[in-house]
Amino acid sequence: MVSAMPAMAAPAVSESRGVRGLLIGISVAFLSVFILAPLALIFATAFGHGILPYLRSFANPDTLSAIRLTLLAAAIAVPANLVFGVAAAWAIGKFEFVGKTLLISLIDLPFSVSPVVAGLTYVLIFGAQGLLGPWLSAHGVQIIFAIPGIVLVTIFVTVPFIARELLPLIAVQGNEEEEAALTLGANGWQTFLKVTLPNVKWALLYGVILCNARAMGEFGAVSVVSGHIRGLTDTMPLQIEVLYNDYQFVPAFALASLLALLALATLVVKSLVEWRAGNLQGENA
Amino acid sequence: MSARRGIGSFRQPSIIPGFGLTFGFTIVYLSLIVLIPIAAAFAETFKMGFHQFWHVVTTPRAVASYGLSFGASLIGAFLNFILGTLVAWVLVRYTFPGKRLLDSLVDLPFALPTAVAGIALTTLYASTGWFGGPLSAAGIHVAFTRLGVVVALTFIGLPFVVRTVQPVLEDLDKELEEAAVSLGASRRQTFLRVIYPSIFPAALTGFALAFARGVGEYGSVIFIAGNMPMRTEITPLLIVTKLEEYDYTGATAIAVVMLTISLIMLVSINVLQRWSSLRTVAADG
Numbered sequence: 184m185v186s187a188m189p190a191m192a193a194p195a196v197s198e199s200r201g202v203r204g205l206l207i208g209i210s211v212a213f214l215s216v217f218i219l220a221p222l223a224l225i226f227a228t229a230f231g232h233g234i235l236p237y238l239r240s241f242a243n244p245d246t247l248s249a250i251r252l253t254l255l256a257a258a259i260a261v262p263a264n265l266v267f268g269v270a271a272a273w274a275i276g277k278f279e280f281v282g283k284t285l286l287i288s289l290i291d292l293p294f295s296v297s298p299v300v301a302g303l304t305y306v307l308i309f310g311a312q313g314l315l316g317p318w319l320s321a322h323g324v325q326i327i328f329a330i331p332g333i334v335l336v337t338i339f340v341t342v343p344f345i346a347r348e349l350l351p352l353i354a355v356q357g358n359e360e361e362e363a364a365l366t367l368g369a370n371g372w373q374t375f376l377k378v379t380l381p382n383v384k385w386a387l388l389y390g391v392i393l394c395n396a397r398a399m400g401e402f403g404a405v406s407v408v409s410g411h412i413r414g415l416t417d418t419m420p421l422q423i424e425v426l427y428n429d430y431q432f433v434p435a436f437a438l439a440s441l442l443a444l445l446a447l448a449t450l451v452v453k454s455l456v457e458w459r460a461g462n463l464q465g466e467n468a
Numbered sequence: 469m470s471a472r473r474g475i476g477s478f479r480q481p482s483i484i485p486g487f488g489l490t491f492g493f494t495i496v497y498l499s500l501i502v503l504i505p506i507a508a509a510f511a512e513t514f515k516m517g518f519h520q521f522w523h524v525v526t527t528p529r530a531v532a533s534y535g536l537s538f539g540a541s542l543i544g545a546f547l548n549f550i551l552g553t554l555v556a557w558v559l560v561r562y563t564f565p566g567k568r569l570l571d572s573l574v575d576l577p578f579a580l581p582t583a584v585a586g587i588a589l590t591t592l593y594a595s596t597g598w599f600g601g602p603l604s605a606a607g608i609h610v611a612f613t614r615l616g617v618v619v620a621l622t623f624i625g626l627p628f629v630v631r632t633v634q635p636v637l638e639d640l641d642k643e644l645e646e647a648a649v650s651l652g653a654s655r656r657q658t659f660l661r662v663i664y665p666s667i668f669p670a671a672l673t674g675f676a677l678a679f680a681r682g683v684g685e686y687g688s689v690i691f692i693a694g695n696m697p698m699r700t701e702i703t704p705l706l707i708v709t710k711l712e713e714y715d716y717t718g719a720t721a722i723a724v725v726m727l728t729i730s731l732i733m734l735v736s737i738n739v740l741q742r743w744s745s746l747r748t749v750a751a752d753g
Binding site: 192196203207214216218219221228271273274278279282289290291294303307312314326358361362363365371375377393396397403420421423427432443447448449452455 | 646
């Protein structure tokens with residue numbers, strides 16, 4: 184009887200070979216059509232006329248200025264959201280307080296707000312007819328249709344990313360290790376740097392990389408506040424739009440290929456972080 | 469110690485330092501970057517009377533755009549509900565060559581900039597494209613039609629259902645399935661009565677996330693949509709068009725409609741997630 188049980192159960196808790204093959208086939212086809220084909224097309228079009236036209240795409244001064252502006256926006260937005268993410272994860276993950284769930288929902292808010300609406304809200308505040316617009320322009324400060332607006336909306340749309348990666352990890356780790364460090368005489372900063380940070384560094388790294396990819400790729404919100412001044416307020420995604428609408432497909436996809444590579448690098452880091460987390464779990468078990 | 473606790477205290481005492489600093493910073497940052505701009509949009513609509521607001525948000529062009537944004541998002545989210553659950557199942561339960569690669573590529577729509585996705589999908593489905601050529605020969609036009617909007621929103625929503633269902637399937641106790649089988653259930657009954665009820669809340673959460681993302685999506689859609697008022701114009705594009713015509717009031721009114729929907733979706737998703745985790749806990753217990 185005992186030996187008959189697994190023999191009976193084993194075939195019935197999985198599907199027949201045919202069903203399995205069919206389900207795998209549908210999944211692979213779906214992912215090929217929606218993920219692999221667009222990805223392959225980007226590189227195929229970018230290199231469609233060979234490597235030299237690809238490289239020449241980057242000789243366009245507007246393209247270079249778009250790359251510089253995108254790097255600048257990300258260089259401000261990512262550190263800002265890094266500080267925010269760490270602070271928010273510490274406050275929410277280490278303490279119990281009233282309204283915690285509400286605060287977590289508010290941090291997620293930019294995920295569900297349309298990027299176009301995000302851009303619009305900044306126009307309403309800083310635009311020429313906005314709440315602060317007249318005062319700002321009287322003092323010679325321009326935010327909308329200028330670089331500060333682009334940086335601000337980039338921060339808006341990427342607010343949740345680092346906080347979201349850190350929060351669950353900091354919350355499940357509990358407070359025992361920190362309490363031990365504090366009891367042994369460490370101060371708050373030492374406890375954070377030497378006890379908490381090493382436990383979450385991989386999630387932090389993935390959060391930063393994902394935040395960076397989204398910051399560099401933001402389109403809708405930036406499009407609303409940028410004003411589209413070529414060579415001045417066009418970021419990489421906006422310059423891709425300009426080139427594409429100009430029927431300059433090789434330069435458009437060449438620039439797009441850089442962002443696609445960044446996206447692929449982000450996925451590689453994610454896999455590494457998950458693989459590491461899986462290994463650590465295995466060791467602990 | 470008891471004096472510090474107090475009955476009305478809004479947080480539980482802890483020896484971990486830094487609550488005031490991190491909580492304060494989180495609130496101030498979130499208010500300045502996210503909450504005040506969103507409140508400004510709502511405040512702006514109070515300047516117009518209710519009748520004017522209602523008139524602006526119910527023009528035939530606006531209503532047609534809601535129909536497209538909601539309809540296409542629903543169809544895209546539904547496709548992902550079915551195929552995403554299938555992909556999650558295949559990735560968790562079966563082994564096949566290339567599985568790990570496909571698994572990591574599922575997140576591509578999160579990391580790839582929307583404008584890059586937009587031009588790639590448009591080129592694929594244009595009448596000269598890899599898919600568009602054969603499809604238009606068969607009389608199916610995707611690019612610059614409503615079907616194109618569905619394709620873009622299916623791409624954008626692809627990771628959500630897969631990534632919400634996958635962990636639930638991984639945690640699902642195989643003993644439950646074995647128990648069902650030993651009690652005489654067929655594989656189909658086991659799936660419908662045991663497996664499906666466990667993953668349904670997670671799949672529904674993924675559906676809601678994909679839908680919410682789709683309604684606000686801009687970058688990946690505007691290239692493939694054709695952008696004809698009344699036919700292929702999504703709501704975020706209508707907002708951008710109104711902004712470009714300096715119709716700030718009209719743009720804001722429609723943005724407030726979208727914001728209200730985002731807030732409702734955010735609350736629904738929170739409720740769904742709580743239901744989903746309760747289900748998982750109940751299944752474990």
